[in-house]
Amino acid sequence: MSALASPVPVPQEVAVHEGPALLAGLTDGPSLAAHRGRYGALPEVGLAALRELIRASGLRGRGGAAFPFVRKLDTAAGSTASRAPGRRGGREAVVVVNLSEGEPGSAKDSALALTRPHLVLDGAVATACALRAREVHVVVAGDRPAVRESVVRALDERDDAVPIRQHATEPRFVGGQARAVVELLAGRPNLPVTSWAPEAVAGLAGRPTLLSNAETWAHVGLLVLRGGAAYRHHGTDREPGTTLLTLTRPGFVPHVHEVGYGTRLRDLLPPGVHGHPALVGGFHGSWATWPTLRAARVSVPGMSALGAPLGAGVLLAPGGSCPLTLTSRVVDYLAGQSAGRCGPCHNGLPALASVVRELVHGDADGGVSGAAGRAGRLAALVTGRGACAHPDGTARLVRSVLAVFPDEVAEHAAGRCAVEPVGSAAEDAGEVAS
Ligand code: SF4
Numbered sequence: 001m002s003a004l005a006s007p008v009p010v011p012q013e014v015a016v017h018e019g020p021a022l023l024a025g026l027t028d029g030p031s032l033a034a035h036r037g038r039y040g041a042l043p044e045v046g047l048a049a050l051r052e053l054i055r056a057s058g059l060r061g062r063g064g065a066a067f068p069f070v071r072k073l074d075t076a077a078g079s080t081a082s083r084a085p086g087r088r089g090g091r092e093a094v095v096v097v098n099l100s101e102g103e104p105g106s107a108k109d110s111a112l113a114l115t116r117p118h119l120v121l122d123g124a125v126a127t128a129c130a131l132r133a134r135e136v137h138v139v140v141a142g143d144r145p146a147v148r149e150s151v152v153r154a155l156d157e158r159d160d161a162v163p164i165r166q167h168a169t170e171p172r173f174v175g176g177q178a179r180a181v182v183e184l185l186a187g188r189p190n191l192p193v194t195s196w197a198p199e200a201v202a203g204l205a206g207r208p209t210l211l212s213n214a215e216t217w218a219h220v221g222l223l224v225l226r227g228g229a230a231y232r233h234h235g236t237d238r239e240p241g242t243t244l245l246t247l248t249r250p251g252f253v254p255h256v257h258e259v260g261y262g263t264r265l266r267d268l269l270p271p272g273v274h275g276h277p278a279l280v281g282g283f284h285g286s287w288a289t290w291p292t293l294r295a296a297r298v299s300v301p302g303m304s305a306l307g308a309p310l311g312a313g314v315l316l317a318p319g320g321s322c323p324l325t326l327t328s329r330v331v332d333y334l335a336g337q338s339a340g341r342c343g344p345c346h347n348g349l350p351a352l353a354s355v356v357r358e359l360v361h362g363d364a365d366g367g368v369s370g371a372a373g374r375a376g377r378l379a380a381l382v383t384g385r386g387a388c389a390h391p392d393g394t395a396r397l398v399r400s401v402l403a404v405f406p407d408e409v410a411e412h413a414a415g416r417c418a419v420e421p422v423g424s425a426a427e428d429a430g431e432v433a434s
Contacts, residue, residue, distance in 0.1 A: 004336050006104040007329035008316065010143050010171070011254045016111040019258025020234055021242045022218050026115055030150060032157040035118035039225040042122045047077060047130040053223045057231045058240060062108075062215035063098070064281070064312040066300045069216060075200035077131060079208035094204045095128040095162075096185070096211035097121070097138040099147065100169040100176030103282045105314045108244035109214035111256035113140070113147045117154035120214045121164065123221030127210065128162045136164040137204075139181050143171035173283070173337035174390050178211050191339045192388035213312070215244050235261035239299055245313040249273065250321065265296040265315075273317040277404065281311030283330050284393025286400035287323060307400075322417050324408055327401045328353075328360045334394045344391035348382035356398060360412055372402055372409050 018026050028034040045053070051073060060066040080093045097120060101109050112120050121138070128136050138155070140148045148168060155164055169175035170190045177192045182203050184190040195202075203209025219241065223231055232240040239261040247268060248254045257268055266274070280288050280303065288296070288308035296306055303310040318326050335353040338345035355378055358371035379395035386392065402409065411417060 004329075004332045006173075006333045007326060008104045008248055008250055010104045010141070011107045011110065011248075012144070012146060013253045014107040014111050014114060015253050015255045016115050017255065017257045019242065019244075020260065021222060021230070021258065022112065022116060022119060022215070022244065023256075023258040030115050030117055030154065032118055032154070035116075035122075039119075039122075042126060043224065045126055045130055045224055050127065050130045050224070051077075053228055054220065056228050057219075057223055059216070059219055059223070059231070060300065061212055062219070062243060062312065063213040064284075066310075069212065069220070072198075072200050072210060072212070073127070075198060076208040076210040079201045080131060091207050093128075093131040093133040093208045093210060095124050095131070095133050095136045096181060096204075096209060097124045097136065097214055097217050098176060098178070098181055098211055099138060099140045099151065099214045100181060101141050101144070102169070102173045102176035103284075103312065103314060104173075105246065105248040105254070105279075105282045105316045106312055107246045107248070107254040108256050108313055110141075110144055110147045111244065111246075112214045112218050113154075114150050116218060117150055118158070119218045119221040119225075121154060121158065121160075121217075121221070122225065123217035123219065123223075125160050125162060125164070126224045127217075127220060131210065133162060133210075136160075136162055137185055138164060138166045139176075139184065140166065140168050141171070141176070142168035173334060174339070174388065177388050177390075179388065181211060182209060189339075191341070192390070194387040236299075239301075243298065243310075243313055245298065245315060248314060248316050250318055250326070259298055261297075261299055263298045265298055266294050268298075269293065269315075269317065273319050276317065276319050277323055278318075279316040279323075279326070279330075279397075280308035280314075282314035282316065283334060284389070284396060285309070285311050285314065285316075286396060287327075287404040289404060307403075322360075322408070323405055324360050324401060324412060325417070327397060328356045331356045331394060331398060334390070334397075338386075338390050342386045342391070344382035344385045348378060348385075348391060349394055352378045352382065352394065352398060356401075359401075359409060376402055 055070040059069045076093050099109050124136050175190045180192045185204050199209040199211050235241045242258050242260050245257050246254050275290050277289050279285050286308045331353045335349035340346040355371050355375045379398045382391040383395045
């Protein structure tokens with residue numbers, strides 16, 4: 001299947017809002033002088049002290065899986081002590097800042113790179129020094145030039161004990177997947193591959209590779225610079241800290257907010273999307289109705305319990321536009337984004353995209369209700385069978401639209417759509433929020 005354009009273009013501008021922690025003091029600007037003026041010099045922290053800071057904070061990765069970061073650190077640290085087969089001594093760790101944001105609806109890591117690059121880099125450098133790593137890699141999105149320029153400017157300002165190299169991904173949805181990033185660093189095509197061990201055990205050149213997204217590293221940076229009490233000052237007792245959210249609306253500049261866990265989600269949503277559903281978690285996410293959004297609080301377990309996991313914090317809100325039409329365009333796009341190396345992507349996703357198009361437009365063979373059954377069966381068929389989670393995420397989106405919008409599916413089966421096509425309202429009016 002040839003690659004179709006994303007229904008939400010990769011953002012070249014981001015509206016970044018002042019926040020309580022990572023995004024505090026935005027008017028200072030992104031320079032190293034302003035950063036050091038606010039936070040002081042980066043202290044040296046030993047591995048045991050860094051581990052305790054991270055453990056006590058309860059920091060979880062902000063890339064979507066919400067994996068406890070201390071466990072990743074422990075795995076990498078433990079793997080540096082183990083010997084590579086046939087070699088003497090331990091193995092040096094590698095630290096990777098993943099700023100690639102392959103998800104077009106996400107702009108939170110871009111926001112950090114544009115406004116707080118040294119917070120991100122401090123987190124990675126402090127950890128690299130604690131692990132005695134000899135190199136740090138920063139991987140930016142090849143199709144976000146302003147982000148890349150900001151990172152290059154920030155690196156030019158710094159003089160760290162550990163060398164930092166910058167790389168750019170290919171413009172592809174799966175290019176930011178962890179194994180695809182490791183492949184890029186190894187000089188191979190920037191695509192996911194099957195792996196039998198986590199990157200923290202055996203990543204780049206078989207070495208323990210501590211790879212995380214920019215937001216996670218920024219939290220580590222702030223923990224080292226400000227301590228654990230400042231982190232726990234925000235959020236709730238059970239879920240301390242803040243998180244970044246990207247609010248994306250077709251035809252609008254994305255907005256990035258930082259909020260404490262426990263914040264009411266509806267307080268972040270502009271009036272234009274009130275009363276309407278939103279896609280939570282980005283293109284691999286799940287739809288949530290307005291009653292769900294209105295009741296939700298920003299929380300990893302809380303949103304999962306509502307059937308709309310937060311993932312990497314993307315809220316795609318089409319307002320009054322048709323969620324089925326948007327889903328179909330997203331699945332078309334996702335089907336064209338894999339390398340087509342595995343069966344579920346090569347055969348399954350194009351077939352799934354075709355059936356979802358039938359859901360929206362109807363077909364001569366069984367109509368939309370027949371398409372709904374086939375979409376459900378295909379979604380089940382592709383799940384758990386790829387080398388990476390791309391088919392699973394695409395299937396999750398399709399299952400979600402079937403579960404959340406049975407009435408809309410029936411409307412389409414009858415040849416009706418109660419709402420307008422995606423993006424028409426904002427784009428036709430030339431309206432762009434800032
Ligand atoms: S599942 Fe799809 S995206 Fe993932 S490695 Fe296989 S072909 Fe590529």
